Amino acid sequence: MDSSPAEPHRRDGLRLPSPAVARGLGACVGVALAVVTAATGGAPGFLERSLYDQAVSRLLPAVPPSADLVLVEVDDRALATLGERWPLSRTTWARAFQALAAQRPAAVAVDVVFDQPGPRDALELGEDILEALRRSGLTEQPAGEALAAELEARLRARDGDARLAEAISEGHGVVLGAAALTDDVPVMAPLEDGALGTPLALPARALRLQAQEVAGSIAPLRMAARGSGTLNMLVDGDGVIRRYPYAVGVSGQAWPSLALATALQLMPERAEPLRERAAVDHGAPLMRLPAPNWLPRVSLADLLHADPRSVGLDLALRGKTVFVGVTATGLHGQSTLPGQVAVPGVEIHAFALDNLRSGRLMRSSGRVALLGVLETAAVLAAFAWCCRRARTSGAVLRWAVTLAVLHTALVAWLASDPGWVLPLLPSWVGLTLMLVVDAASRAQEMGRQRGALRRLFIRYPQASIVDANQNTPAQPSTSDKATSTPRGTNQ
Amino acid sequence: MMAVVLAGAPAFAAQAQAPCGGLRFESGRMVFGRPLAPQGAETDACLAHVAQAVLARPAIRSVTVAAKLPDADRLDGRGLAAAKRAADVLVAAGVPRTRVSAVAPSSVEGEPAQLQLAYVERPAQPAVARLRAASGAVEAGATEAQLLARTVGDSLYPGELLRTGAGAQAELALADGSTVRVVENSLVKLGAIELMANLQRKVQLDLLRGSVETNAAPGGAGSIFEVRTRGAVAGVRGTRFRVAAQDDGTSRLETLEGKVALSAEQAEVEVSGGHGSRAKPGSPPEPPRPLLSAPTLVGPRGGAFATVPKVSWRTLEGAATYRVEVARTADFAAEVQTYATASAELAIPGPRQGKWFWRVMAVDGDGFVGFPSKIYAFDVQP
Numbered sequence: 001m002d003s004s005p006a007e008p009h010r011r012d013g014l015r016l017p018s019p020a021v022a023r024g025l026g027a028c029v030g031v032a033l034a035v036v037t038a039a040t041g042g043a044p045g046f047l048e049r050s051l052y053d054q055a056v057s058r059l060l061p062a063v064p065p066s067a068d069l070v071l072v073e074v075d076d077r078a079l080a081t082l083g084e085r086w087p088l089s090r091t092t093w094a095r096a097f098q099a100l101a102a103q104r105p106a107a108v109a110v111d112v113v114f115d116q117p118g119p120r121d122a123l124e125l126g127e128d129i130l131e132a133l134r135r136s137g138l139t140e141q142p143a144g145e146a147l148a149a150e151l152e153a154r155l156r157a158r159d160g161d162a163r164l165a166e167a168i169s170e171g172h173g174v175v176l177g178a179a180a181l182t183d184d185v186p187v188m189a190p191l192e193d194g195a196l197g198t199p200l201a202l203p204a205r206a207l208r209l210q211a212q213e214v215a216g217s218i219a220p221l222r223m224a225a226r227g228s229g230t231l232n233m234l235v236d237g238d239g240v241i242r243r244y245p246y247a248v249g250v251s252g253q254a255w256p257s258l259a260l261a262t263a264l265q266l267m268p269e270r271a272e273p274l275r276e277r278a279a280v281d282h283g284a285p286l287m288r289l290p291a292p293n294w295l296p297r298v299s300l301a302d303l304l305h306a307d308p309r310s311v312g313l314d315l316a317l318r319g320k321t322v323f324v325g326v327t328a329t330g331l332h333g334q335s336t337l338p339g340q341v342a343v344p345g346v347e348i349h350a351f352a353l354d355n356l357r358s359g360r361l362m363r364s365s366g367r368v369a370l371l372g373v374l375e376t377a378a379v380l381a382a383f384a385w386c387c388r389r390a391r392t393s394g395a396v397l398r399w400a401v402t403l404a405v406l407h408t409a410l411v412a413w414l415a416s417d418p419g420w421v422l423p424l425l426p427s428w429v430g431l432t433l434m435l436v437v438d439a440a441s442r443a444q445e446m447g448r449q450r451g452a453l454r455r456l457f458i459r460y461p462q463a464s465i466v467d468a469n470q471n472t473p474a475q476p477s478t479s480d481k482a483t484s485t486p487r488g489t490n491q
Numbered sequence: 492m493m494a495v496v497l498a499g500a501p502a503f504a505a506q507a508q509a510p511c512g513g514l515r516f517e518s519g520r521m522v523f524g525r526p527l528a529p530q531g532a533e534t535d536a537c538l539a540h541v542a543q544a545v546l547a548r549p550a551i552r553s554v555t556v557a558a559k560l561p562d563a564d565r566l567d568g569r570g571l572a573a574a575k576r577a578a579d580v581l582v583a584a585g586v587p588r589t590r591v592s593a594v595a596p597s598s599v600e601g602e603p604a605q606l607q608l609a610y611v612e613r614p615a616q617p618a619v620a621r622l623r624a625a626s627g628a629v630e631a632g633a634t635e636a637q638l639l640a641r642t643v644g645d646s647l648y649p650g651e652l653l654r655t656g657a658g659a660q661a662e663l664a665l666a667d668g669s670t671v672r673v674v675e676n677s678l679v680k681l682g683a684i685e686l687m688a689n690l691q692r693k694v695q696l697d698l699l700r701g702s703v704e705t706n707a708a709p710g711g712a713g714s715i716f717e718v719r720t721r722g723a724v725a726g727v728r729g730t731r732f733r734v735a736a737q738d739d740g741t742s743r744l745e746t747l748e749g750k751v752a753l754s755a756e757q758a759e760v761e762v763s764g765g766h767g768s769r770a771k772p773g774s775p776p777e778p779p780r781p782l783l784s785a786p787t788l789v790g791p792r793g794g795a796f797a798t799v800p801k802v803s804w805r806t807l808e809g810a811a812t813y814r815v816e817v818a819r820t821a822d823f824a825a826e827v828q829t830y831a832t833a834s835a836e837l838a839i840p841g842p843r844q845g846k847w848f849w850r851v852m853a854v855d856g857d858g859f860v861g862f863p864s865k866i867y868a869f870d871v872q873p
Contacts, residue, residue, distance in 0.1 A: 117552070117611040117612070117613075120552055120553075120613070123552075123589070124552075126589075127587060127589055127590075130589070131587075152588060152589055155589045156588070156589055156592075159553065159589065159590075159592065161553060161611055162553055162555060162592035163592075165555050165592060165594050166592060166593075166594050168594075168596070169557065169594035169595055169596035169597075172597070173597060191518045192517050192518045195517070195518045195519075195520065218519055218609075218611055219518060219519025219520045219555075219609035219610065219611070220519070220553070220555035220592075220594075220609040220610070220611060222519075222609070223520070223555065223557045223594075223596065223607055223609045224555070224557060224594045224596045225596065226596070226597060268600070
């Protein structure tokens with residue numbers, strides 16, 4: 001191969017930036033990813049969601065079972081036993097709440113919004129008949145009076161909304177469901193300001209979940225209940241629910257979720273710490289997950305048909321916090337948690353209440369997000385320093401693996417112990433890019449040195465031949481000849 | 492010579508003297524002007540008033556009375572007893588017993604003992620309008636004999652009549668987003684309001700007496716918005732217009748923006764913005780005529796005064812009289828009072844205090860009301 005003066009210049013044009021600059025660029029990519037993750041609400045970023053799901057569902061210890069939470073479920077058996085379709089009639093709900101009140105639970109959280117009055121056509125017909133009976137004068141006779149009294153009593157018994165309000169007021173503290181009307185929940189009639197009671201003393205504008213308006217159960221039920229809480233979930237773009245919104249901002253006011261409203265009712269003396277916890281991560285911290293079937297269940301059919309003095313019911317419900325919701329096939333929301341599919345929404349509210357009162361909340365925004373950026377920067381800076389000191393690519397690789405393992409261990413420990421979720425991938429990406437860049441720089445350096453040697457041989461061919469002869473054994477092997485021949489030919 | 496005709500008596504709502512300190516119906520709750528004690532003469536008077544208000548609203552299907560007492564009293568059974576007693580007062584005042592229920596829920600710690608009332612409306616009959624603002628005597632009911640006083644926030648249903656008394660005004664927010672301002676001495680029947688796909692809507696109002704000013708919301712293709720009088724129909728093709736039904740049977744239309752078709756006696760004229768037309772009984776609509784322009788106000792243009800200042804404006808050619816409106820809010824929705832005068836100034840009668848907004852409209856010899864002037868304000872600080 002002929003050497004030409006232009007060749008070194010062409011190689012200079014293809015040369016990469018200096019190794020330090022290239023490694024810096026790789027580190028910048030990693031830090032930029034961490035910054036983007038922090039700016040978009042904190043870890044897990046959209047690239048590491050599946051990794052996060054695997055970690056929290058398989059590696060983090062599950063939430064231990066709670067002895068005082070129980071689910072009263074409208075399951076397939078309850079529907080079959082009652083002979084009703086969903087939604088259940090108000091009179092059935094009234095019976096259910098009466099039966100619950102008889103067991104004296106500590107609180108009842110209802111994962112249902114009774115946003116419309118029950119049907120009244122039959123009642124109105126009955127009222128018209130009663131009115132006609134009275135106008136006819138038949139009620140002046142004993143038989144007519146008895147008939148009117150019976151009709152009135154039966155009409156009263158069948159007024160489901162009124163009976164449900166009575167049953168709810170009998171309970172110690174019933175918290176009804178409500179709905180923040182976000183873009184995906186536009187079908188309910190919004191309530192006017194103040195209809196849900198007193199808003200929370202939280203910075204509403206800073207909350208992660210924002211809505212235009214809020215809807216709730218009909219006024220008599222709201223009046224009879226202890227309070228209302230929103231049932232909304234925060235669903236990520238991939239359809240998985242990782243965060244629970246303890247509060248929702250509606251036109252500058254903050255309203256509690258079902259879990260927070262129930263917790264405030266159960267522990268009024270701890271209202272301030274509960275509100276502070278609920279405000280973590282802009283009001284929607286990441287959830288610690290329980291094992292499947294974590295919540296003890298009682299079928300509504302058993303509640304309605306068992307003897308109220310049943311010891312089993314008493315053990316299951318007395319003094320407990322009861323969550324009421326539907327779990328029948330096809331009726332409950334197909335909520336997907338990390339590692340669990342088709343979880344009934346009512347169970348998620350129960351998890352959230354347990355997380356809130358025990359303080360097992362995971363946070364990833366604010367200071368934690370800043371810590372994630374700094375930690376990523378520190379890992380990549382440390383690797384950049386190691387790269388400068390390492391003499392071989394193998395040493396650089398060992399440093400990269402060591403730092404990646406340390407970073408992963410730190411992220412795992414922070415997530416499992418204090419519950420701080422730091423981004424994992426940005427450091428990995430930064431380390432990988434820096435490693436590749438460093439390897440490329442070292443390869444280029446090797447190539448440059450090889451070229452310099454080659455040019456040296458061109459300039460001093462005799463010296464190279466002498467050197468070659470001195471290094472050549474007396475009886476060279478065929479393979480050695482073959483190896484050296486091209487060099488001689490080229491020369 | 493200044494001729495002043497007092498067309499509207501000041502509408503000071505005596506809220507504090509009302510049986511409940513004021514009563515509003517909001518999202519299924521009855522909101523009282525003051526907390527309602529569990530029992531007592533005032534409570535009974537308020538409950539009787541509530542019963543009348545409930546009977547005046549046929550859409551209300553049931554009422555729930557809640558007695559919120561401290562837990563010690565509630566668990567003693569006194570809460571439910573108080574609620575049942577209040578329910579009995581409602582029944583005695585005419586509310587069917589089958590529609591009244593009583594509950595005694597737990598109360599919030601620290602809150603005083605009180606009665607709360609909630610109601611359920613018939614779901615199958617959606618409200619077609621809501622009373623957004625009212626000043627003076629505003630009544631509604633199924634027939635003219637059943638009219639009862641209504642307050643801001645009340646829902647109105649198809650077929651209901653709305654009447655404004657002397658000096659009264661009401662502003663209705665229709666279900667399609669339109670607003671209708673019913674001026675004093677008017678009677679309007681709410682017809683059907685249907686909302687269909689693609690913003691298509693059908694709105695019918697019957698103006699039996701008086702005058703309405705309508706700001707029609709934009710509707711999709713094929714939409715119908717009609718204001719009917721005895722002799723004519725004003726069909727909206729624009730956005731803002733007034734319709735008046737005079738006592739002699741004449742229907743008068745004034746279009747402020749857009750286009751409105753006035754039909755009578757199988758004839759129709761299209762009245763564009765800035766024009767008016769009328770249809771006398773048995774006659775087709777007259778050709779459109781230009782409306783008088785907005786008067787130029789002289790003053791006061793603001794500032795504080797120890798007494799009510801005299802308001803004045805420049806004379807407008809063609810104006811026979813001027814209509815002066817004074818209101819508490821700049822949108823002329825609250826406490827609106829209307830005066831008529833033939834001169835270009837007016838000493839606004841009555842003692843008053845605080846900030847007031849005023850504007851003037853010129854009225855020609857045939858009663859056509861022109862464009863409203865700019866809105867100025869004055870502040871009375873005795």
